[in-house]
Amino acid sequence: MTRWLTWPAGVGDEAALIRLEAESFGARSWGENSLDASFQTPGVAVLFAGASKTSPVGFAIWRDLTSEAELLSIGVLPNVRKRALGAALLGAVRAAARKAGAKKLFLEVDAGNTAALALYQRNGFVEIGRRRAYYRDGADALAMQVQL
Ligand SMILES: CC(C)(COP(=O)(O)OP(=O)(O)OC[C@H]1O[C@@H](n2cnc3c(N)ncnc32)[C@H](O)[C@@H]1OP(=O)(O)O)[C@@H](O)C(=O)NCCC(=O)NCCS
Numbered sequence: 001m002t003r004w005l006t007w008p009a010g011v012g013d014e015a016a017l018i019r020l021e022a023e024s025f026g027a028r029s030w031g032e033n034s035l036d037a038s039f040q041t042p043g044v045a046v047l048f049a050g051a052s053k054t055s056p057v058g059f060a061i062w063r064d065l066t067s068e069a070e071l072l073s074i075g076v077l078p079n080v081r082k083r084a085l086g087a088a089l090l091g092a093v094r095a096a097a098r099k100a101g102a103k104k105l106f107l108e109v110d111a112g113n114t115a116a117l118a119l120y121q122r123n124g125f126v127e128i129g130r131r132r133a134y135y136r137d138g139a140d141a142l143a144m145q146v147q148l
Contacts, residue, residue, distance in 0.1 A: 002051050004085050006092035009046035009059070014039055017046055020059045024075025038072065045096065049076075049089045060089040062097060062105075069097035069148075071107040074116075086119045094123075098148040105148055111140040120144055 009017060014036065022029045030038075038044050043064040048056035058076040062069055071093055076085045097105050109116050111130070125144040134141035 002083060004049050004051065004058075004088040005053060006047050006049045006088055007053055008096075009048045009056075013046070013048070016048070016056060017059055020048075020056060020077065021073065021075055023077055024059075030073070044072070047089060047092050047096070049085055049092070058085045058089050060093050062093045064097065064100045064102065066101060067103055069093075069100065069102035069105045071105060074119075081115070086115075087123060090119065090123050094146070094148055102148055104145050106143065106145050108134075108141045108143050110135055111142050117142075120146075 017039070018032050018035055021035055038061060039046065041063070045062055045064065047060045047062075049058040049060075050056045057080045058074075060074040061072040063072055071090075074086060074089055074093075076089070094105060105125075107120065107125070108131075109120065111117075124146045126146070127142050128145050129143040131141040131143070133139070
């Protein structure tokens with residue numbers, strides 16, 4: 001089993017993030033402009049993951065809101081899915097948020113996103129609310145949270 005590394009993305013990593021996000025999300029990608037804007041939002045941090053720091057194959061974007069934190073996006077390239085990379089990224093976000101003083105980590109997820117729901121449920125997230133027809137295609141959003 002591959003031992004995944006996780007590390008903070010930094011200045012100069014924007015292009016790699018845009019590529020990883022586009023390949024992970026396909027038609028549901030945020031797009032370059034939103035990603036650039038989030039990179040520059042105070043409190044937003046990006047983590048990369050992979051077998052080596054020269055080739056990230058997954059990413060997570062989270063926001064430090066002082067006593068709370070929010071997972072804004074997480075993605076893994078299709079050819080390395082179901083190999084615990086998402087779980088490694090989530091663990092790294094949880095550790096970083098805890099270190100920053102957050103007591104809870106929140107997220108919103110498409111209620112039909114089986115893979116993401118499996119990842120979150122297996123890592124301790126519980127549903128705390130549902131927004132009906134939240135997404136453009138009419139899908140519900142689930143709000144989830146885990147204590148840190
Ligand atoms: C969601 C995503 C990040 C999961 O990444 P991953 O590296 O495949 O996840 P992991 O291998 O760490 O899986 C974590 C758990 O979820 C389960 N899981 C993952 N994908 C699954 C799927 N398609 N169906 C059922 N269970 C799944 C795994 O079996 C694992 O459970 P286990 O710990 O009991 O073995 C990945 O599928 C992805 O990038 N999807 C597209 C982008 C996306 O939808 N992001 C989330 C919304 S913001």
